[in-house]
Amino acid sequence: MDLSKVKMVVTDMDGTLLNSKHEVSPKFLEQFTQLRKKNILFVAASGRQYHSIIDKLYTIKDDILVIAENGAITKDKNEEILQTGLDRATILDLLQLISTIDNVYPVLCGKKKAYIRPDSKEFAEKFKEYYASYELLENLEDYDDEILKIAIYHFESSETYIYPKVKHLESTLKVKVSGENWLDLSHVNAHKGYALQKLQDIFNISAAETMVFGDFNNDLEMLALADFSFAMANAHPNVTKAANYTTKSNDEYGVETILDQLLKN
Known part of the structure; x- marks a missing residue:
């Protein structure tokens, strides 16, 4: 595997770059310094809120690209590159539909902050891990x-x-099982692949020069845009099937293992 041409590294956060405790490893932060020296761009691509991603990567926040909310918003530092949201009529229709589903907790993911109902302390505790504002x-x-x-x-x-x-909404919206407990409803073009394609176009980087890591179904579109696509050992079967390569789990430093190989090149 010749990694010498890689110019961009893109990684999902939860289940991929972050361990099971939702932590970034010190080893990755050391590797990031080396990636910068080699002029390799780094993109954090997550279903998380932008503010939450920045909190996790705060020490390097001014030197990374961020695809947040599963591709609904993309930023280079504070500069917004792409935003693909939902209109109010669609939102109201979706809230009505969600109200008919038992035992679920909806989150309106806004540009300024996220919004939840104050009806479950247990859910609120889970929610805070992914939404800082x-x-x-x-x-x-x-x-x-x-x-x-x-x-x-x-x-x-x-x-x-x-x-x-x-699932009947898939003809008009992007419906993504984004984690074991999460499902996202968004604009049909609001996904990590659409956002990554925009970044590849902006920076003139090809699939042969792109490395992507992922673990769940919301990573499928961006994995398809990289010759060096890696599924984590803990990945959903769909991701393992779609990726060109596999690596260790997020708790076994799967991303860092491959980045070591990249940096040696």
Whole structure:
């Protein structure tokens, strides 16, 4: 595997770059310094809120590109490169549909902050890991923001309990099982692949010069844009099938293992 032409490294966060405790390793931060010296761009691509990604990568925030909210917003430092949100009519229709699904917790993911109902302390504790800036709203229809996507949480399985109720929306929206407990509803062009393609175009970087790491279905589109696409050992079967290569799990420094090989080149 000749990695000498790689000019851009793109990695998902949860289940990929972050360990099971949602931590970034000191080893990666050391590797990032070396990536910069070699003029290799680094992109953090996550379903997380932009503010949450920046919190996790705070020490390097001024030197990275960020694809947040599963591609609904992309930034280079504070400069917005791309935004693909939802219109109010669609949001209201989706909130009505979600209200018919049992035991789920919707999140309106806004440009300024995220919005949840104050009806579950247990969910709020889970939610805080992924959203650094948020507000409690008794009625989610009362939001005052640009909404980038709607995330839905189920404590057992988003794929089992949420996806069957919303899969009929796939002809008009992007419906993504983005984690064991999360499903995202967004604009049809709001996905990591669409955002990554924009960055590749801006920086004139080809698939042969791109390395991507992922673990769940919301990573599939961006994995398809890289010759060096890696599925984590803990990845969803769909991701393992789609990727060209595999690496160790997120708790075994799977990303860092491959970056070591890249930096040796």
